[in-house]
Amino acid sequence: MNALLLAAAVATTTASDMPQDYTHLIPLSVAGKPSVVQLQLPREAYLNARSASLNDLRVFDAHGTPQAFALRQPDAASSTTHRALPVRIFPLMAERPDAPLAGLEVSTATDGRVLSVRLPAQQGTPSASRTQERLAGLVLDLRQEGLPEPPTVDALHFTLPPGRQTYTGQVWLEASDDLKRWEAVGVAELSWLANASDETLANDKLEFPARPMRYARLSWRSGEPLPFAAISAQAPVHRLAATPVESLLLPAQPGRDPRDLQYSKPAGVTPLGVGLQVDSGNMVLPAMLGSYVEVRRTGQFRFEPAVRTTFYRLEQDGKTRFSGDIAVPVWIGERWVLRFDQPPPVKPALRISWQPATLVFVAGGTPPYTLAVGRDKAAPAARDIGEVAPGFTPAELRTLERATAGAAQEQLAALANAAKRASADNSAAQNRLVILWGVLVLGVAVVAGMVWRLLRQGGAGST
Template identity: 30%
Template sequence: MGKLSLSGLAVWLVCSAAYAQEGPADFTTHVPLTVSGSGPWYRLELPLAVQLSARQADLSDVRVFNAAGEPQAYALSRQSAQRSESRNVADVKWFALYAADTREALPDVVMKSTAEGTLLEVRPSTSGKQVLRGWVLDASAIKAPLQQLSLDWSRERDGFQRFSIEASDDLQHWASWGDGQVARLSFAEERVEQHDVSLPGQSARYLRLVWQGQEAPQLTSAKLTSATSSRLPAPLMWSQPLAGTPLKAGEYSWQLPTGLNVERLRIDLKQPNTLAPVSLSGRREAGQAWQPLSNGLLYRLTQNGQDVVQDELQLPGQTVAELKLQVDERGGGLGVEAPALRFAVRATQLVFLTRGEPPFTLAVGNASVKAANLPLSTLIPDASAERLKTLGTAALAGEVMVKPPAVAASPAVGTDWKKLGLWAVLLLGVAALGAMAYSLLRKPMARP
C-alpha cells in the first residue's frame, strides 16, 4: 500500500503542475465563442485575425476554454485542394458488324457518318452469308472520358461473352482498349449476371466490340458511363493591403505582423503598362540571411481597351516574417514608393469537443506553449468530409484585437509568483515523499 500511495502522489503532483501551468491568462488574446447546431463537436473557421494573433506559425498556441477555464479537446485541419467528380450514364446507339465467318480477325465493313461524327449506318462490304461478329457503339455525343460500358443482350444467349474493345475518332484508325467480358449464368435456380466492363478513362467517339471465335449476341441495351473531374484550389484567406519600405532602387521590403506560412502574394500594380520581372526572398527574423522563395513576371498591360493583369506570386508555404522583392528595372520598375502587398494563408478549421459549461472562449498568443491539438480521426472516431458537414458550428462573438509581437514576447515585470508557487508545490511533494520513505525504512521488518 505504501508503494502505491507514493506512486499515486507522484503522478498527482506532476499532473497538477502540468495543468496548472496553462490557463486562459497565459494567452494574449481572448475572444468569446457562440455555438449553434448539434454538438458536442463544433467547427470554427479561424479568421485571418486569429492567425495574426498567434505567436506560433503552426497555430500550436490556439486553445479553447470553457467557463471554468478548462481546456477543451480540439483538432486543427488546414484545408487542402479538393477534387470533385461528376458521373453521367448515357444510352448509346449500336450498329451490327458482320463478317463471312467467326474466324476473321476483324469484320470488313463500310461505315457512314455525318460531318459532326454521328454514326448513321454500318453496311457489310460483301454479299453472301454473313455472321454477326460484333457491334459499333456511337459515343460521339459524349465529350467526357469514358469510364464504364454496360451491355444487355438477348435471353437466348446465356453464358460468358468475351470480346475485344477498340476505340476510334474517325472510324478508320482503331486503338486497342483491351478485352471485355460479360456473363449471364443460371445454376440451381440461382442467376448470376455481370453486365459492366471497365474502360480506361479516355475519350473516344466510337467503340468497336468484336467477339472472337463465336458469334456475337443480339444487343438489347448499351450504356456508357463518363466522368469529369475538377480540382478545386485550396481555400485561402487574404490580408488587407500591407505598406512596404523602399530599400534602394528596384528593391522593397515588407514586415508581416508575425511569422506566417504564406501561400501566395498579390502586388498592387497601379500604373497601366507595367512590366516587371521580379524575384522574392524571405526570412523569419531580422539579421538572418534572405532565402529565395519565388520569381516571376508581373504585369498590367492594356490590350483592346482592357487591362490584362498578372500580379500574383506563388510561394512554397514556409514560415516567413519579412519579405523582400527585387525588380529588374529594365522593364521600367515599380516606382520609388513601395507598392502595397496582400498575402494569403491557407484557411484553417478548428474542431473542438465541448466539455463543461459555456460560454466557451478562443484563446491565442503564447510563444512558449507546446501543441495540444489531437488528430481529427482521434477527436472524432468516424470523421469524414460528410461527417464534418453535420457538426455544429461556432463563431466569434467579438472582435479579435491583433497585438504587436513585442507585446506577446515581452517578459512579465516583477516576481512570477505563479511559477514560485508551482516550485513550492513540487518541493513540498518531494519532501513528503522523502518523509514517507524514511518512515517506512525505520519500521522493523516483520519476523516470520
C-alpha cells in the same frame, strides 16, 4: 537547487490556461450532437495568432474546459460527374426474340465505323418468315468521331420510345473490340413505372465498372426486346475540387533605403505565395524580397535578399498581363522588405495567400464551444489526428459535421496584459544587457588587477 526546481514545476503546473487569457475569442456553432467536429480555421484566427505554428490555439466549452483538437491540411477532394456520349444503335432481327446472337454479319467503314449489322440467315428459312422477323438484340457503336481510342464509360442510359410510359425487362451487356469476341460486362433490371398523374419512377441505367468500350451488344433474359428511342454512354469525368485559399493585402511602409518598401506579415500566416498588387498602369518592377538583419558589431542593419523576381502589369492588345505569385522562404520572418532597382513610383500593397488548415476537435464538453487565439509564448496544444479521431478514415474525416465560426471578439484585458508582458520582456532584456556589460567590465577590471599584481611581483623580484 531542489527548491528552485520545485518552484518552477509548481509555477508551470499552475499556469492559467482559460479563455480570458487569450486576446480573441471566436464563438463556434455546432448542429446536433456529433462527437467529432471539423472547422475550416477562420481568417481571424490567422490574423490574431501570435505563433507561426499556431501554438496559441485553444478550443473551450461553455465552462472553459479545453477540448482536444488536431490541425490538418485539407485533402484535395475529388468529384466525379458524367458526360453523355452519343451511341449509334443497330437492331438485330430474328424469327424469335430468344435467337442466339452469335456470328454477326458486320459491314464497317475503313475507320472502323459500323455501317450495318445483322444476324446470319438460317438455312431453309422461307422468305415469308424473314418478313416476320422481330427484334432479338441491339449492337451499339460507341466510337466517337475524331477520337482514335474508344471512350471509357461506366453506364448506359436508356430512353423509352415515344408513347411508351411503362416497361420492365432484364438486359445483359457484352463488350467487344472487334465484333467477334464478346465479354460479359453487366446486367440490369430496367423498369419504368407510371401512375395516373403521369409521375414516373424509372430505373433507366445499366451500370458497370468503368472500362474502355468500343462496341457493345445488348440481349434480353426477360421482358420484351425493345427498340429504345436513344441510348447514351456515360463517361466519368474526375475533377479535383479546388482547395480553399485565403488572401490578405499588406500595406507598404517606407524602408531604410529609398529603394525599399517594408511589409509586416501576421505571425500566424505562412504564405503559399506572394504577389505585388498593381491595379493600374503599365509597370515592370524588378525587385528583391528579403529582410533587414542587424549587424551586431556596429548595430547597423543590412538588407539580406531571399528571392529576386520581376513584378509587372502590362496592357497589350486589350489584354492585361500580371505577374504571378512567388514562393517565399520561411526564414525571412515577419517583417519583409522589397528592394527595387530604382525608388518605386508607387507604394503598392503586397498580396499574400495561404491555405487555411482544418481544425478537428472532440465535442465532448458542454456547448457552446469557443475558439480562443492570441497569446504570447503559449505551449502547443494540438494533438495528432489519431488522438482526436481514432479509427476515422480520410473519407470519414472529410464528411465530419462542420462547425460554424462567428465574429471574433476582442478581449481588452488580455490585450492589455499582452502589452504589459511585451513591455516587461523588453525591460528584462535591457536589464540583462546592462548586467552582462557590468559583468564584462568587472571581469576586465579583475584581469587588469591580476596583471598589475604580476607585474609588481616581477619588478620586486628583479630588484
